[in-house]
Amino acid sequence: MLIKIKRGWELPEAAATPECVYVNRRQLLKTMALGSIAVGSIGLLAGCDEAPAPEAQAAATPQPDPSADLYPVPRNPAYTISRPLTDEKLATTYNNFYEFGSSKNIWQAAQALEIRPWTVAISGMVEQPMEIGIDDLLAKMPLEERLYRHRCVERWSMTVPWSGFPLRALVEMARPLSSAKYLKMVTFEDSKMAPGQRAAWYPWPYVEGLTMAEATNELSFIATGLYGKPIPRQNGAPLRLAVPWKYGFKSVKSIVSFEFTDTQPVSFWETILGNEYGFWANVNPEVPHPRWSQAYEQPLGTDEKVPTQIYNGYGSYVADLYKGMEDQERTFM
Ligand SMILES: Nc1nc2c(c(=O)[nH]1)N[C@H]1C(S)=C(S)[C@@H](COP(=O)(O)O)O[C@H]1N2
Ligand SMILES: [Mo]
Numbered sequence: 001m002l003i004k005i006k007r008g009w010e011l012p013e014a015a016a017t018p019e020c021v022y023v024n025r026r027q028l029l030k031t032m033a034l035g036s037i038a039v040g041s042i043g044l045l046a047g048c049d050e051a052p053a054p055e056a057q058a059a060a061t062p063q064p065d066p067s068a069d070l071y072p073v074p075r076n077p078a079y080t081i082s083r084p085l086t087d088e089k090l091a092t093t094y095n096n097f098y099e100f101g102s103s104k105n106i107w108q109a110a111q112a113l114e115i116r117p118w119t120v121a122i123s124g125m126v127e128q129p130m131e132i133g134i135d136d137l138l139a140k141m142p143l144e145e146r147l148y149r150h151r152c153v154e155r156w157s158m159t160v161p162w163s164g165f166p167l168r169a170l171v172e173m174a175r176p177l178s179s180a181k182y183l184k185m186v187t188f189e190d191s192k193m194a195p196g197q198r199a200a201w202y203p204w205p206y207v208e209g210l211t212m213a214e215a216t217n218e219l220s221f222i223a224t225g226l227y228g229k230p231i232p233r234q235n236g237a238p239l240r241l242a243v244p245w246k247y248g249f250k251s252v253k254s255i256v257s258f259e260f261t262d263t264q265p266v267s268f269w270e271t272i273l274g275n276e277y278g279f280w281a282n283v284n285p286e287v288p289h290p291r292w293s294q295a296y297e298q299p300l301g302t303d304e305k306v307p308t309q310i311y312n313g314y315g316s317y318v319a320d321l322y323k324g325m326e327d328q329e330r331t332f333m
Contacts (some may be wrong), residue, residue: 030224065230067138067238071128072145072228073163079146083299086158087226095234096152097203097253099187099194112193113254118238121126121172124260125180127207134238138224140173141165145228146221151283151312154249157297162242168216170258176212180260184208185241188256203272208241208252209265209279219244219317222255243315247281260279277333282322283312284332290321 048315084132093107100106100113118134132140136327151157171183187206191197193225197204214220221242224231231237236253249269271278276290285295285308296305 019039025184040292041108060147061137062233063072063114063116065237066116067135067230069223070138070143071163071225073143073225075145075161076145079148081147081149083149083157083159084162084275085147086300089162091158091226092232092234093247094156094300096154096248097234099196099204099254100205100234101196102199105236106196107232109195110232113188113233113237114193115233115238118256120255121127122170122240123178123257124184126260127175127177128226130174141222143170143224145225147219148242148244149312150244150248150251151297151308153249153281153294155292155294155297156300157306158300161227162221162223163228163231164221164223164239164242167210167241168218169220170222171212171216172201173256174260176260179262180212181262182209182260182301183253184257184259184265184266185210185253185255186257186259186262187252188323196268203268205267206232206252207265208250210243210250210269212260213321214243214318217318217321219314228243245283245311245318247283249277249279252298278330280322280331280333282318282332283308286310287332 038163038188045287068207094104095110096104099105099198100109101256116134119131120137121129121131121135143163143167145161145163146163147159149157149159167183176183185208187192189197189205190330191204196202210220218259222239223236223242224239226232233254236255237263239255241255242254250267267277267279270279283294288294294308298304299306309315322331
């Protein structure tokens with residue numbers, strides 16, 4: 001691991017892998033109660049830093065990304081940032097992608113992700129449901145680069161150049177009905193490619209959702225590239241969400257389905273631990289996670305303790321979306 005892990009408030013063990021430690025323990029007890037697990041295998045289950053499955057490691061040379069010629073794309077100067085960019089190596093080797101394991105070190109295992117053919121389904125409350133291949137979608141969408149900050153609920157943060165297109169452009173293409181209130185986004189499901197999905201206690205596939213107002217806010221971005229290249233598999237190839245005013249778990253990776261619905265989607269982490277990870281998940285330094293403070297964050301690759309900002313500093317774009325909801329803590333978890 002390249003990140004320097006310090007003692008004290010900076011990424012203590014419990015914060016670095018909060019979800020897996022907690023879930024595995026709880027699940028372990030449940031499984032043990034069912035009598036289906038031998039005592040000798042406890043160590044295996046309880047450890048979060050499990051190595052990638054051998055099959056995944058064997059899938060060594062991934063196919064080249066056929067969208068490589070599209071990048072770099074022009075930077076949109078409206079979304080630049082004064083903070084230094086995170087080192088590319090760190091942003092692409094320190095990841096959360098539970099489909100490939102619950103440690104941060106999944107980038108090699110994620111090379112098993114097959115990114116072509118890749119079909120995206122647009123369904124639900126739309127004029128005409130459709131399926132579109134990723135390369136046709138990329139050809140239709142207005143590609144640009146944006147510098148965004150990213151704040152994980154675990155307190156690490158990064159600043160990276162995403163390439164991609166506004167989610168609003170995809171919504172316009174989909175022509176949702178006026179009855180659509182939410183956009184539900186779903187990650188691929190294939191436990192042969194993704195060893196993490198063999199862990200049956202997680203509610204696969206990974207699901208996230210936004211209100212239509214959030215999805216069409218100018219900040220909501222679908223990232224298809226990173227650092228002027230196609231987005232690496234470990235960062236959510238071939239397309240992932242980037243909603244920088246929300247905690248990182250909202251930014252669902254490797255999306256195969258956009259469904260327009262009038263029912264608020266229940267997201268992956270909400271299903272597992274609804275009292276800790278809610279639907280809104282807007283960043284707020286004053287609303288602590290039930291198990292740790294959110295007042296500060298640690299930019300990857302530094303020892304700095306940087307004050308976290310409300311809406312992760314993007315309030316001028318999004319605060320209006322939550323007018324009248326400010327007093328509800330649930331908006332910030
Ligand atoms: N499908 C899927 N999407 C996901 C995750 C995941 O485990 N699976 N982790 C989330 C979390 S907690 C974070 S912080 C970001 C991490 O994105 P990065 O690895 O590109 O930094 O992806 C989010 N999207
Ligand atoms: Mo996260």
